[in-house]
Amino acid sequence: MPADLAVIGLGHLGLPLAQAAVTAGIDTVGYDPDPRPYAELRAGRSPVEGALTASEVRRMLSGGFRPTTDAAELGRVRTAVICSPTPLGPDRTVDLTALGDAARALASRLRPHTTVLLESAVPPGTTETFLRPLLEEGSGLVAGRDFHLACSPGRLDPGNRTRTLANTPKVIGGLTPACTESAAAFYGRLTDKVVRARGxxxxxxxxxxxxxxxxxxxxxxxxxxxxxxxxxxxxxxxxxxxxxxxxxxxxxxxxxxxxxxxxxxxxxxxxxxxxxxxxxxxxxxxxxxxxxxxxxxxxxxxxxxxxxxxxxxxxxxxxxxxxxxxxxxxxxxxxxxxxxxxxxxxxxxxxxxxxxxxxxxxxxxxxxxxxxxxxxxxxxxxxxxxxxxxxxxxxxxxxxxxxxxxxxxxxxxxxxxxxx
The missing domain is CATH 3.40.50.720 (NAD(P)-binding Rossmann-like Domain)
Structure with missing residues (x-):
């Protein structure tokens, strides 16, 4: 079944984003290759400590949210937001393994006119020199021409019930001005204020x-x-x-x-x-x-x-x-x-x-x-x-x-x- 949005990575970034999208009436699928988040969510529980309450998870599911481990779902969406974990490795550099896996899973199913957004915390240059080549090589499409690509780093404060996605300004930097505007149109449905970065x-x-x-x-x-x-x-x-x-x-x-x-x-x-x-x-x-x-x-x-x-x-x-x-x-x-x-x-x-x-x-x-x-x-x-x-x-x-x-x-x- 097609969806408007795919949230890739159901962790501390992806779950609140999916919740906000469902609340805004956006048909949302949540993809994670790890079967544990899928099983926890289907059982009505949050797979991440402190991210969502059980009642919030149940409301998401009743609102149409569909967790999945099937990457085929990624080929049926208009917008894909990558929220993969990017922890520090043993050498204290950012480990982009999960981000690379997410990009490859999405790339082979990427359709023209899709908007791809990156929320994971990454070193400057990652969107252009790491994520973009993976998406283009795996799809045969060109970022900025055939599909939109932008970065909008996650800004949520876990456990903070006062500062939510809705009232926290969202910073957006697109590969092209058109990419930025496409990202702004999406996030404008979720937050009160969008801040456009140069890139x-x-x-x-x-x-x-x-x-x-x-x-x-x-x-x-x-x-x-x-x-x-x-x-x-x-x-x-x-x-x-x-x-x-x-x-x-x-x-x-x-x-x-x-x-x-x-x-x-x-x-x-x-x-x-x-x-x-x-x-x-x-x-x-x-x-x-x-x-x-x-x-x-x-x-x-x-x-x-x-x-x-x-x-x-x-x-x-x-x-x-x-x-x-x-x-x-x-x-x-x-x-x-x-x-x-x-x-x-x-x-x-x-x-x-x-x-x-x-x-x-x-x-x-x-x-x-x-x-x-x-x-x-x-x-x-x-x-x-x-x-x-x-x-x-x-x-x-x-x-x-x-x-x-x-x-x-x-x-x-x-x-x-x-x-x-």
């Missing part, structure tokens, strides 16, 4: 700037938090004062590490077939180095606190609170909790966890005991570590119950706990 590279670089802006600023406050602790300065009070400045300052807060789907990207590392700029972003590299050190710093603080209270890490009962990468969501993508738990286990600690959004948590494929009663578990633990400040946590009450509390988020009242 695909400018759209791709917009995502790079936005992501690196976050990582660099988090690195700054992480480094200052360590410095202020050594100097005996309450850095959380410093932030409270600084954020009263009505211009020239945006508050960021330190934490145990940086998680999430937006990975820092150095555009000096080109996509396959692209050209290196010769100008690596040294600040981004340094920011990543600083942020990567934060789990180790948390472990150091844990060991110091235990030693100050006559205990060692070996044999200590440590309760980790909040194992997701951001508050009030089940999304664990790149959350520092797993690395912290691993290192504590290596040092001989007995680890338990509590998270209102995560019922089962595994480290090294082994289940970590989950606390049923938060207060009882905190009272029994030698050390409780707040890694994520979910809204449901009564931190003042927790500070009273816990034997020893390390707050890595600065969420507890001043003086109620040891803060990062």
């Amino acid at each position: 695909p590279r400018e759209a791709e670089m917009t995502k790079v700037l936005e992501t690196n802006f976050r990582h660099v600023n988090i690195a700054l406050v992480n480094e200052m938090a360590v410095l202020c602790h050594d100097l005996g300065v309450d850095f959380w009070d410093v932030i409270r004062c600084a954020e009263t400045k009505p211009f020239g300052f945006q508050p960021f807060r330190p934490g145990p590490g940086v998680g999430g789907h937006g990975v820092p990207v150095d555009p000096g590392c080109p996509p396959p077939g692209g050209r290196a700029s010769g100008h690596p972003l040294r600040m981004v590299s340094l920011a990543q180095e600083i942020n990567d050190r934060m789990p180790s710093y948390v472990i150091q603080r844990c060991a110091t606190l235990l030693n100050e209270h006559g205990k060692s890490v070996r044999g200590a009962r440590v309760l980790l609170l909040g194992v997701t990468y951001k508050p009030d969501t089940a999304d664990q993508e790149a959350a520092p909790a797993r690395e912290i738990a691993t290192r504590l286990m290596d040092m001989g600690a007995q680890i338990g966890f509590h998270d209102p959004h995560v019922l089962d948590w595994r480290v090294r494929e082994r289940p970590v005991p989950r606390a049923d009663s938060l207060y009882e578990a905190a009272a029994a633990a030698d050390l409780t570590v707040l890694l994520q400040q979910h809204r449901t946590y009564d931190l003042q009450g927790l500070a009273v119950k816990a034997q020893l509390l390390l707050d890595t988020r600065g969420a507890t009242p001043a003086g109620a706990a040891h803060r990062l």
